[in-house]
Amino acid sequence: MQMIEIPAPDFDLAKTLDSGQVFHWERIGDGFCGAIGDRAVYVEQCEDALLANVASASSRCLEEHGLDARATIRYYFSLDHPLAQICASFPQDATMKAARDFCRGLRIIRQPKWECLATFICSSMKQVAHIRQISHALRRRFGETRKIDNHSVYRFPSAARLAKSSERGLRECALGYRAKNLLATARLVASRDTDLEKWAALADADLRAKLCELPGVGAKVANCVMLFAYERLRAFPIDVWIERVLRENYFPRARKLNAKRLRTFTQEHFGEHGGYAQQYLFHHARMNSRINGGRRAVDAKKNGTRPAFVPQSRDFGAASGACPSKMTKARA
DNA sequence: CTCCAGGGATGAT
């Protein structure tokens, strides 16, 4: 057990872990504790490097462990993504530029597929803080524990483990009406006729269609899973925040702006790394809104930047990324 | 207290 140092230029650990793409990392001291798959990890940023401690159960010797730990960190945090090129591919409008400057170093990470899917099934109509709470509750109750520096972290429970739990047990993790969907999807994934790993070979549209067949998964959740677990950097989830950003900045005074038109626009405008653009817009908007304790309009004015937008409309049915017919979903 | 949240399934137009 010793700290390893990993070069991580053009990377911001805190922004990455606090941007609403992953929900279980805990601030400990100067860094974060969490699980990457079945490994317990402590990681902190030191300038252009990461200092990490990775505890894995299965490694032969110290040298092998070091290589494995480095590879794990590099892969999970997507340190191989060409971030400069990705940001350069963004559209050059003012809204996008502001988000790009604010989110420098934020990377889309590579999450385990089931963990990501299950977590986002739990995310519907929940604030980020609630999703965190749910993720932790599920882990504490059903997940295996791992130790790192006399601190406990918990794995996300397997689909098989959740499949054999009860809806009541899930509801006790503050899942509410989402419990039924999570349980149903866990049973499907555990039953082996839905192989999440195999789906990695599918084209975007087919993958999205497959995901949308799962209970509790619609266009928005499917796009999140595609972006955060399947490396589909084009996937553009549209939630209430993103919809506000789009309406206020790209369609000021547009009446009759339905989901399809919004989706078409995002695919055209944000292009091949739309998912990255989306995450930057999301994080920027959230961190600058009043109701989330972000910087206020007054502070923004002082800094010479544009005032943060203020959420106002509250009435829309969100949808994004074509999610083909779900006629087959209800039957099961 | 009220308001709202990284939505989806369902039934009515």
Add this chain to the structure above:
DNA sequence: ATCATCCATGGA
């Protein structure tokens, strides 16, 4: 095909 309504829960 689009639209309204309901679904639980807890932080702000």
